[in-house]
Amino acid sequence: DAGVIQSPRHEVTEMGQEVTLRCKPISGHNSLFWYRQTMMRGLELLIYFNNNVPIDDSGMPEDRFSAKMPNASFSTLKIQPSEPRDSAVYFCASSPLSSTDTQYFGPGTRLTVL
């Protein structure tokens, strides 16, 4: 069975450009999480969805960040405009709704903003 799929795996962009990260959760998982990991701040939850509905977006750093989940098999995290301080690894994770604390992580997208 396929795990969580993320694309792209690496993204290099210039400051001011729009960046879109994509995630496909594990089939049958109803909860989806977006995390950001940096050396300085560790692993931080940005936003999570239950049944495609955003539940908690308190970790989204600012209005430049937005996330959508149009259906059960796809989610996007968009940064517009991007800044160098957004450089990080962005992970998507999914879990069954019945046990949202047992999360399965995707391989991550390493974002570099020049």
Add this chain to the structure above:
Amino acid sequence: QKEVEQNSGPLSVPEGAIASLNCTYSDRGSQSFFWYRQYSGKSPELIMFIYSNGDKEDGRFTAQLNKASQYVSLLIRDSQPSDSATYLCAAVKAAGNKLTFGGGTRVLVKP
């Protein structure tokens, strides 16, 4: 104060020895605790979780929870070089709520 605290390490352990990792949390409302392993350049993977005070064993891993002291630990018995990784402790307040991660402890197992 961070909600979940871990010593960043590195924790250097000889092969075959026991690695002992510690984690403290500040929110007494935390109910469940998780240990994730993260190899360099890879994503976190769940090792085990614990809900109740006491010990929980899974293979070479033992998680220990003391809610009165707000303390969680992970023991790795018979440490192997393949155990070299960063171990992340996480807490959740209630079922269905979000995980809060500690900064991780880097473990180095030397042959």
